[in-house]
Amino acid sequence: MPRLPTSLDQVSFWLGFIAATLFWWLLGRVRPLYLALRDRVLNLIRYIRERNLSGANTYLRKQVIQKAQHWHVASSLFSLDDLLIQPWLLAPPVHPVPGNPPQPETISEQVIPYLPDWPEIPSRLGYPRLTLAEALSAGSVIAVIGQPGSGKTVCLAHLACQVARRETASGILMDYAPLLLHGLDLPIGESEKDLLAPFYRVFSSHAPVYLQGQIKRLITERFREGRALILLDGLDELNRDQKQSIARYLKLILDRYPGNRLAISSAPEWIDGLSDLNAVPLAIVPWSKYEYQEFLQKWSSAWEKFIAPQVARQTSIHDIPNNLLNNWLVSETGFFTPLEWTLKIWGAYSGD
Structure with a gap:
């Protein structure tokens, strides 16, 4: 049975050691560059794809x-x-999380x-x-x-x-x-x-x-x-x-x-x-009372800008001033959904 060598070739050993050290050192230096390059390539592909679409x-x-x-x-x-x-x-x-203090609540x-x-x-x-x-x-x-x-x-x-x-x-x-x-x-x-x-x-x-x-x-x-x-x-x-x-x-x-x-x-x-x-x-x-009024003001402004000029060109009848209609509408009491409030204003401005 052949005997195994009991000693190592020192030249081969140190050459292998130096080569392995250099390899892992270069790999450690190149890895961040590779990751950055990969991210740049992926971003470039994503940019080209977004540009095409x-x-x-x-x-x-x-x-x-x-x-x-x-x-x-x-x-x-x-x-x-x-x-x-x-x-x-x-x-x-907000549901309480075990181990954490409860969130402060408003009075309501x-x-x-x-x-x-x-x-x-x-x-x-x-x-x-x-x-x-x-x-x-x-x-x-x-x-x-x-x-x-x-x-x-x-x-x-x-x-x-x-x-x-x-x-x-x-x-x-x-x-x-x-x-x-x-x-x-x-x-x-x-x-x-x-x-x-x-x-x-x-x-x-x-x-x-x-x-x-x-x-x-x-x-x-x-x-x-x-x-x-x-x-x-x-x-x-x-x-x-x-x-x-x-x-x-x-x-x-x-x-x-x-x-x-x-x-x-x-x-x-x-x-x-x-x-x-x-x-x-x-x-x-x-909606709250203030949102009812805000919507009424927006409707009044839009009506004056888009609808009133067309009505004036088609008829000689003078419309009721918007401020009179608005004062009459805001005096209404009760609860209205946005749909009901819109139809009520629409009817008042169109004369229905």
Whole structure:
């Protein structure tokens, strides 16, 4: 049996030791450069991809703004920006965290319980409120609840405009793709080979031919990156089977593409079926007396700017001065939803 060598070749040993030391030293010096180079390459690829989709991105945002500006009852007269009153949501109570001191509460929170089904009571007494953008920033699915005419559609449309314009008020949602659509736009009782096909149809059906493929790629990229903002309106206008079908579809979307944001509008009596989405119901805050007056002033200004000149050209009858109409309207007592208040003002100004 051959005997193993009992001594090492010192030259080979030290050459190997020096070579290994140099290798690991060079690797340690090159590794940060490699990581920085890799990040630069990835950023360059991302920049080229965004640049190639810039036309579709611009078109999508303009289309959403144009669509949102008509999502209110008086859209035949004025745009949404002309009459907008900032929508607010009733802030839910903060749950205590074990081991941490409880969060301080306002007097209204200590006296009045959280009543999302009856927001008229806590909203009049200074209960905390938050915007829809702030509610979505936590990552939860938000269900904006309220009775018909309470302003749920305007709440979604306003956020869509903020995100499409990249306003700072939209917070972290600024770089998201706003996807504003109605419940009837989604598949109901039908199978889709591609889960995102309904979004392709809604946002590319009226687009130029050369942009349709880019819009499809843009929507796909945003969902894969977790930067899609779905704003779904009209869920309370559907029957039970339709709502359940839409809820199942949305759950498939969120499961396959996690990290995206979803806000739904619904009535308090119609939020069943949303439990699978882990939706957090937040009531929309009714208007106060000052918001009634602010809306009336905005209507009066818009009427004088857009409608009164047209009426003056078509008839010689002098209109009732706006200040007389406004004084008569503000003297009204009682509670009105935004829809009821809009129709009341509209009727007074049109002479009905």
